[in-house]
Amino acid sequence: MKTGIKKNDILLIFIVLAVAGSAAFLHNLLGTAGAGSVTVKVNGVIEGVYSLGEDQEIEINKGTNYLVIKNGKADMIRADCPDKLCVNQKAVSKNHESIICLPNKVIVEVNSTEKGEYDAVAN
Ligand SMILES: [Zn+2]
Structure with a gap:
């Protein structure tokens, strides 16, 4: 049970990082494409x-x-x-x-x- 929670925590961190990363990427992309x-x-x-x-x-x-x-x-x-x-x-x-x-x-x-x-x- 404990390991299960840990795995979910790690998964959550990965999702948060992925979302944050793509947001930053999008921001850069828009910043470059826009003026x-x-x-x-x-x-x-x-x-x-x-x-x-x-x-x-x-x-x-x-x-x-x-x-x-x-x-x-x-x-x-x-x-x-x-x-x-x-x-x-x-x-x-x-x-x-x-x-x-x-x-x-x-x-x-x-x-x-x-x-x-x-x-x-x-x-
Ligand atoms: Zn002036």
Whole structure:
């Protein structure tokens, strides 16, 4: 009886591991196939997370900054900051790339499992 329970426990662990493993695998797969997402932070607080796979215009911080997502890339198109450094920054699409607007304390960061090699395949 005791060994029976033990066997079931081991089986259960295997099932849990298998499910967790395939979930992680699926996540990686989707992360690679999809374009990832951008996290928008204002003053250190997350204001929103937006998919890079969906073309959209995002109003940040009640309109101090406007971000456009197009063709899997995020680009700051308008801002009321004096330096406009964020607007002049290139569009971002790769993991950990970011657009930062210091005067408005706005940070746009890419979260993606996508790496350069997959770009070549996708294009
Ligand atoms: Zn700016």
